[in-house]
Amino acid sequence: MPPYRTEVNDTFISIFFEGDLDANSSIQADEQLSQLMKSGQYRLHFDFTNVEYISSAGIGVFLSYQDEISEKGGKMVFSGLKPRVFNVFQLLGLDQLLEITPTSSEALERLKV
Amino acid sequence: MLLAETLHATNSHPYVNSSALFNTLVNDLVLFVFLFTNFLLIRQGFNAAPQQKLKALLTPILGIGGAGLVLLSIAIGISLWTVNTPIEFQILAIRKSIGLYLFVIFLFSLFYTYRRIIFYIPSKIKYQLWKIFEILQIFSILLIFEHDTTFLIPIYFKYFLFIINLAFCIYFSTYIRWVAYLSIKEKIVALLLLFGVFVLFVLFLIIEGYITEDPIELLQNLFIFKYSLLGMVSFFIMIYTLYAVLVLLFNLPTTSLLENSLTEMHSIRKINQSIEETSASETTIRTLADVLLKGSESSAVWIELETNKKIVWSQGIQPNEIEQIIQGVNYRTYVLDTKKYYYLENLNIDGPLSGRFRSMLVLPIQTNQSKIGAAFLLKNINSGYTSDHLRVLTAFADQAALALSNMELSRKAIVFERYQEQLAIAKQMQSKLYPSSFPDQVRLNIHAVSHQAEEIGGDYYDVIESSDHQFRILMGDVSGKGTTAALYMAQLKGIFQALGRIGMDGISFMDMLNRSISACLGKGMFITAAYLRIDIPNQKAEHFRAGHCPTFFWDAKNKKLERLEEKGLGLGILRNEDYREHLFPRKLDIAPGDRFFMYTDGIVESRNTEGEEFGYERLESCIQKNIHLSITQLSGVILLEVERFSGMIHQDDLTLMIVEIPGNLSPINSLYPN
Structure with missing residues (x-):
């Protein structure tokens, strides 16, 4: 599976996730995020416009980097969540914890220094 | 006669x-x-x-x-x-x-x-023809009665019998294939025996005076033998003996070839036997080396394996000598990659070894699926290997490769089987983690069912009646599936059982639960849970939703089904005291007949063939339609509905628990005032 498309901006990186983020595909997402962490990228924009489904394992991937990001003074913002995907975040109470914006432009706004 | x-x-x-x-x-x-x-x-x-x-x-x-x-x-x-x-x-x-x-x-x-x-090689037609042949022999006894003075037997009967007998003799004489199965030693013995028979026969004829100088009489004596049966039988024996002697004689020079192929067959059998007997690959490798050495009359052999890239067996050569011969060239990889043998007709090496080894043959040991290793053969003459050698040696190597890969397969199967056994034990252990009986059913009616997608899973439910006569009920779902989830589930059980027995308010309880479980959970793992505290004496309940599917509450008096959808963060997501801020308790008044429906996402996320989810609405309407049923019946109906919807396949772990406030609370009230 090819890595998810990324877009490098001045102060952050956007990652465009696609399809289902289930136990299998989230391994790919995990590897990609781990690469970014290693290269010192802590300001991240996750575009979910094309994500159809996310499982608990998928959510776990993002949660596992949350501490490291906040430690390093970074930030992660989610955008473009489909109602079904947002419901999962909401059910887990993550809408209170994570920065989730309806549109990409709002996310970019939040990531600007 | x-x-x-x-x-x-x-x-x-x-x-x-x-x-x-x-x-x-x-x-x-x-x-x-x-x-x-x-x-x-x-x-x-x-x-x-x-x-x-x-x-x-x-x-x-x-x-x-x-x-x-x-x-x-x-x-x-x-x-x-x-x-x-x-x-x-x-x-x-x-x-x-x-x-x-x-x-x-x-x-x-x-x-x-x-x-x-x-009849060494039997066939039906041969048997039938032999029977006719025997009858013919018996018939020929009648010839005894042939005399110059009697006319009992017509003269042509004798010739008729003779001609048929001749045909049979020639036919049966062609069955000489047994010769091919004899070794050179056996052939010589057979030849001597047959010759002995022949000599005895002739000796008898001489003694009894059948060898006459008159050639016509001699022929008559030999072939028609005035004496019927004996004549016929001895005629057959003479022909067969003579023919067998000739065949044996002509076969002698080619026997060595036949014997070679017999040795080959035997060698292949030896390789196969080494598997049946020991199932240790070492024996097979040793057998292979042995048959390669003997099959090609080589002076040395060694075998390298792909798995450890080492020489596992050598014979007739020392490790330091091997170094001198291969001079750092990786022949093993070469033959395994090309899937062909490598033949060095003139081996150029300096020093004392040049006299001992002049040609080398490297054979791949592999099957279609797996590369096993390579066999190296050395001979003390140039161009020591013929195409016949190659054919035979390749056959040996292939056979051994097959044997070794079969061994590997069966070894894996055994490991897998052991793993399955362990999993079965784990399943049995996990089933003991669920409460086998619920607290006194008079005070609380509870019914729970759980299906795991795999042998073991991460769904959990438990009920504790604590010292202050309150029921603490937990429904949890560890993220992910299988063994990891099951291990965390076991930890959750331990923590819940410990905390549940301490009289604590709801928020403190949830906070402690979160902190305790966070200490155990791996990175990125979390647990969603629904926690319900029922205080029967005071007819109160408190519910927390920690990222879990909302519990349904059936208000029996108002006939209303409500989703308890207060906000709440999953356990292990926020692993510090800030978690308290993400807890939103819901307090409820309870009355007899009220019901709580707690479940895991396996129910609402069950999908049908079109990918559509069962969802909360279907669950809701299913509960409402069947609310008149007992909780046992109702849980059966709900599961049936989910199964029917998803086509009988549970993709995820799936748990459902129904808690009912019993009808008559008064005895308890009297027992535990306030």
Whole structure:
């Protein structure tokens, strides 16, 4: 599976996730995020416009980097969540914890220094 | 026959009178019975079961055969006595009849011995033809009655029998394939035996005076043998013996080739046996090295394996010598990649080794699926390996490769089986983590069902009745599936069982639960949970939703089904005291008949073939429609509905628990006032 498309901006990186983020595909997402962490990228924009489904394992991937990001003074913002995907975040109470914006432009706004 | 001969002699004697014809006929009859019974008895003896064969053979030879002999002698005696023959003729007659008797035994035994070797490779048609052949032999006994003086047997009958017999003899003589199965030693022995038979035969003919100078008479003696059955049988034996001798002689030079292929077959069998016997790959490798060495007359062999990239077996060569020969070249990888042997006809090495090793052959040991290793063979002559060697050695290597890869497969199967066993044990262990019986059903009616997608899973539910007469009920779902989830579930159980027994307010309880479980959970793992505290004496309940599917609450009085959807963060997501801020308790008044429906996402996320989820609405309407049923019946209906929707396949772990506030609370109230 090819890595998810990324877009490098001045102060952050956007990652465009696609399809289902289930136990299998989230391994790919995990590897990609781990690469970014290693290269010192802590300001991240996750575009979910094309994500159809996310499982608990998928959510776990993002949660596992949350501490490291906040430690390093970074930030992660989610955008473009489909109602079904947002419901999962909401059910887990993550809408209170994570920065989730309806549109990409709002996310970019939040990531600007 | 010989008797007739004797009689013939006596007939020509001057003292003989004309009553000889009668005597001849009597003698012929005796002879007929003698030959016929002997033939049948020896036949029967040879057809007997192996363990009774000796007895079956000795009986006719010693018993009935002997009786026949006595009878014969008496018959001769009588016939000669009546014609007043001199004593020397009588002695001659008796000697001849003993000779005849021995010859009969010899001949018939040989006849059936040949039958056995002809039938070394049996076939139905052969059996049927042999039967006809036997009948023909018995028929030919009738020829005894052929005399110049009688007209009982037409003259052409003899020739007719002879021609058919000849055809059969030629037909059966073609069954000489057993020769191919003999080793060179066995062939020489067979040749000597057959030659012995031949000599004995000729000797008998000479002694009995059948070898005459007149060639026509000689031919007649040899082939038609005036004496019927014996003539026919000996005719067959002569032809077969002669033919077998010739075939054996011509086969001798090519035997070494045949023997080689027999050795090859034997070697392959040896490789296969090494698997059956030990199932240790070491034995197979050793066997392979051994058969390669012997099969090619090489002076040294070594075997390298792909798995550890090491020499696992060598013979006739030292490790430091191997270094000198390969000089750092990785032949193993080369032959395994090309899937072909590598042959160095002229091995160029300096030093003392050059005299010992002049050609080298490297064979890949591999199957279609797996690369196992390579076998190296060395010979002390240039161009030491022929295409025949290559063919055979490749066959050995292939066979061994197959054996080794089968071993590997069965080893994996055993490991897998052990893993399955462990999993079954884990499943059994986990089933013990669920409460086997719920607290007193008078005070609280509870029914729970749980299905795991795999052997073990991460769903959890438990009920504790704590010291302050309150029920603490937890429904949890560890993220992910399988073994990891199951291990965290077990930890959750421990933590819940410990915390649940301490009288704590809801928020403190949830905070402690979160902190305790966070200490155990791996990175990125979390647990969603629904926690319900029921205070029956005070008819109150408190509910927390920690990222879990909302619990349904059935208000029996108002006939209303409500989702308890207060906000709440999953356990282990926020692993510090900030978690308290993400807890939103819901307080409820409860009354008899009220019900709580707690479940895991396996129910609402069950998908049908179109990918559509079962969802909360379907669950809701299913509960409402069937709320009149008992909680046991109702949980059955809900699961059935989910199964019907998703087509019987549970993709995820799935748990459902229904808690009902019992109808009569008064006895409890009286027991535990306030």
